[in-house]
Amino acid sequence: MIEKLTVTPDRVLSNKQLACCRSHCGLPIHGSKILIYNNDDVQQEPLVLTGHHREISAMTFGKRSRPVTLCSASPDYIIVWDVELCQKRTQEGKVAAGKVIGTLLGEVVHLTFCYSDERVAACSGATIYVLSSKRQEVISTLTGHLGPLTSAEFCSWNKDLLVTTSEDRTFKVWDLKAEVVVYQSFVLSASPLLSVCFSEKDNHLITGSKDGQVWCFSLKDDHKCQLVTKMDLQAMEKTHHLRQKSAGNVTTQQSACQNNHETSKPVLNMAFCGSFSQTNSDRQKDNSWFCIGSSDGLYVVDVATSELLTVLYFRDHPNLNIFTAGSWSVPPGCASTMVALVSSVFTPCVVLLELPLCDLVRRRTCSEGFSVFPSSPPLLESPLNAELKKKEPNHPKKKGGVKEQPLVFHSKVKSSGYTSAPRKIMFSPKTNVQKVSSSKKKANKSIGLIHRDYPADSNAPTNMCIDLRVSSKQVSCLQYSGDGKQILCGLGDSSVLLYKSSLTGKPTACIGHDKPVGSVSWSLNRQWWLSASEDQSLRIWTHCNPEPAIVVGKSMFSKPIRSAQFYYLDKFILLGSGPSLLLYLYNVDMTHDDIKRYEQRSIVKLARSFTTTTATEITALSAINDFFSYIVLVCGSDRSIQVFDMNKGTVVSTLPDAHSRAIHCITQNKGPVFSTQTPDSHNLFLTSAATDGVKMWDLRTLRCVQRYDNHLNRCHPCSSAISPCGRFIASGSEDHCAYVYDIRSSTYLHKLQNHSDTVLSVAFNPSTPELLTGTLDGKLRLFHPSSGSYLTHNTLAFTALHSL
Incomplete structure (x- = not known):
């Protein structure tokens, strides 16, 4: 002055x-x-x-x-x-x-x-x-x-x-x-x-x-x-x-005066x-x-x-x-x-x-130099250079002579056929077989590969088209696959449901947890997914097997897993349990042994363990898996946000008192493959806390750049999400509504009303303008834009087929 x-x-x-x-x-x-x-x-x-x-x-x-x-x-x-x-x-x-x-x-x-x-x-x-x-x-x-x-x-x-x-x-x-x-x-x-x-x-x-x-x-x-x-x-x-x-x-004088x-x-x-x-x-x-x-x-x-x-x-x-x-x-x-x-x-x-x-x-x-994009290759001593050594089977050395062989020589046991009915027809020729032209074969193959860029000028999804009850318990978490064709629903009844994005057909149920599922995550290759529960266990599932390929049991964690995901292009599993940030190497073995069916053939190994600077319990974490990134964002029960540099294996910055309450949800702008955003926009992320709304932060300066608190969030962990086009933000609310904000304004654009209970989970489809919401009483709602220009996957495929 x-x-x-x-x-x-x-x-x-x-x-x-x-x-x-x-x-x-x-x-x-x-x-x-x-x-x-x-x-x-x-x-x-x-x-x-x-x-x-x-x-x-x-x-x-x-x-x-x-x-x-x-x-x-x-x-x-x-x-x-x-x-x-x-x-x-x-x-x-x-x-x-x-x-x-x-x-x-x-x-x-x-x-x-x-x-x-x-x-x-x-x-x-x-x-x-x-x-x-x-x-x-x-x-x-x-x-x-x-x-x-x-x-x-x-x-x-x-x-x-x-x-x-x-x-x-x-x-x-x-x-x-x-x-x-x-x-x-x-x-x-x-x-x-x-x-x-x-x-x-x-x-x-x-x-x-x-x-x-x-x-x-x-x-x-x-x-x-x-x-x-x-x-x-x-x-x-x-x-x-x-x-x-x-x-x-x-x-010291200013602190004493204060x-x-x-x-x-x-x-x-x-x-x-x-x-x-x-x-x-x-x-x-x-x-x-x-x-x-x-x-x-x-x-x-x-x-x-x-x-x-x-x-x-x-x-x-x-x-x-x-x-x-x-x-x-x-x-x-x-x-x-x-x-x-x-x-x-x-x-x-x-x-x-x-x-x-x-x-x-x-x-x-001014910028503090943080970015989700790496500026240098990994260091030699970096935890990201850790590799998983697969165990080779130990075969006994042959010293001559004939060794006793097991009665069954193969891992899969075939039926002897004694209990099956006798065959009456030995051979049945195929008749009326029509040849499919090569052009139609190419067309059929190309239908599944047709993807249209995410419409950047599309209206926000506000029209409800599907209302589906999936459970009697809460929908704790939702996540779309990278191609937008499937959706994972973590439920309060300790199960995970795998739906098509259209919510049609019978879902695949993954059962094995003992307590509510709090976190789900797709792998980048979409071949498997993981689920973490309050029962202090983590499981990795595959499409072809109703049983988990990897089970990381209760004995490995002293406290519940608050958040877990795949990291570094599916190389690691990243999770938070108590004050520890854990980095696991893993290998999913798809083979199946009928004799040793209960023996886990997949491998999981702890690569590195980190502890938060204040030794407080981790409440949420987030990292980019779609491309190489060293940055991991960790939220603690002391209301802080800590930035981990996994290349160095240290905490590089801490933002204290980011909210007035502990953060229960953190969401990064990961930028899906169907939309194009500026590189700087990937440095934006959202945090949500009860009674303190949603805040948007810029990783480059670690400062809050926007705040959204028109929705009601007093006690439940209502999540938030960023649309693939980067123009909208969705948030759950306790007033039985979901709110859609313009990312540039603190005032909401749309209030999606008449939900049956508190909206806990929200998720945007990465390939089409769709918004999925999950409620406390186990219902899913799918919303489409009000614009008539919206086309579903089936409509696009049908149009592409007739244009060939």
Whole structure:
């Protein structure tokens, strides 16, 4: 913080609305006079405006940069000033005068211009007066709040909407044409709401209260406000300090100051920061950061992620003449620097601060170098170079003579035929055999190989086409095969069902676990799959055998397996049990011995065992299997995310307190073969936690880039998934719905309703636009897009056959 200007008025101005824009700042002096300073040249003599006869209570600058317009209010007048014209008249020795637009409206506590500067809203008591800025005219008089008003703002994308906050702890959305309330919020807090601002990028309105609570609502075209996220400044501050401490960026003095003082964080004023262009037809903000002026400093928050980016404390700058703020005036700033006018809460002092944000931009754009794509070949001592040595059968050495041979010479025992019925017909010739032409043979072979690229412009799957009950217990997990033709369903009744993707026909049941199945995974070659259960066992299954090819029993694990999958192009099995991350080599033997049918011929061997840095229990893990990748993401019960580099065999980074609760689901954007995405998009991954929604992270910076919490998730482990096109995110919910989000927005696109119970599992088909959901009561639902351009596999195959 840089203190550019210090003014000592004749009284404390902590309860007054001060005025500040990027070029000028203004404050009342001697009760009824106004001082206007140029922010670029604070040494210049200030402009003094006179015209009020009583004490000025509120001031604000217009939204447009040219001309610079100021509005001031006192109990006698509300006056609009042209600052540049007044400056010119003063230099000519004339008296600067403004235009009176309102008289005797009471004590005005807040003023605001609309975005065209044609109207002014004045808050006086529990009444809002909408005035014309060109002439003395009251356009509207709005009443309805049960307590005194605290702030008002015109909607930035709809000039006919006005949002007001009040001490009655609610906000209202007004339609100025009809002069009616189109939306009234519920009571949000135990403390009054103090401020409101808008995010035009996402059509969101944000409001804050005296006790440091911040709410973000989506303001749709139907004027219905929907809660997007809720933030607590104190909680975000604690998380921010923990991350700074883990990174070694918090000094002992700052840590002691944080531990000894816990004060309330009133949201005195809010404004978006970042590059901002303001014209009649173009208003655009480049990012979602917004600043919150509070009593102890300025908080910079990313509204998309509900993450506190940085805090500029007064206490960290001992040269400042202000220690506790009573009021803020923060105009929208550029990406490098902001200015703010701040008044002290106890002393008659007002300072103009310059807030450099270029360091914040640099920190946010820098990369820590992590990527799912390897940048170098594996090291010689890397765990990924481990190889499985297959056991050779031990045959006895021949020393001469005839050794006794077993009675049965083959592994498969053939029937003697004594119990079968005698044959009556020895030979039956085949008749009416039609030859199949070579062209038809080629066509039939080509039908199974025809795949169409995943439609990148397809609508989200929202139309339910199949509702199927598969069990009386929960559908714990779902996973499609790589070609999208089959689906694995892990159930709460300890079984795994293998369905066709169309959910038709009788499924293949894999039975053997003793407790609910919590994790399933397909191999890359789609020849086998694995299942992990709470019974502390893991099993690998094949298509041709109802019995598992590999059983890793309870004796090998001390705690249940929370997550397991194939890794490194099917070379390893990766799983988490307790605080241990285990890497297994394996070999699936497809041969079958009728004599030793219960002896496991397949091999599994522990290659390496790792322990989380905090020795906490692993709750979820994820790694890329579709291509070579060294990165493994591990979530712990301490709410952290740890990044393992399997090439080095170490933890390379830890993100503490990623959620407020332990993460129960982590999903990477693996990018299937039927769609094309940019390489950088593979570094995105999702995490889900109860009561804390879904967060999207960027592996390159290990920062949250988006947050989705419109769905309800309080206790059950509801999963999330990324669509193959990379445009949608699906999440389960406890309100018997599945939610589909646009990956770029925190507000949901579709709410798939009328499920029979909590939606626990969601999965996108990698080859076609389909969404499959699984519920707590054992039902599956398949959704297709609403667009008529959607074609099923059978339709594509039929079309391809007739085109040959």
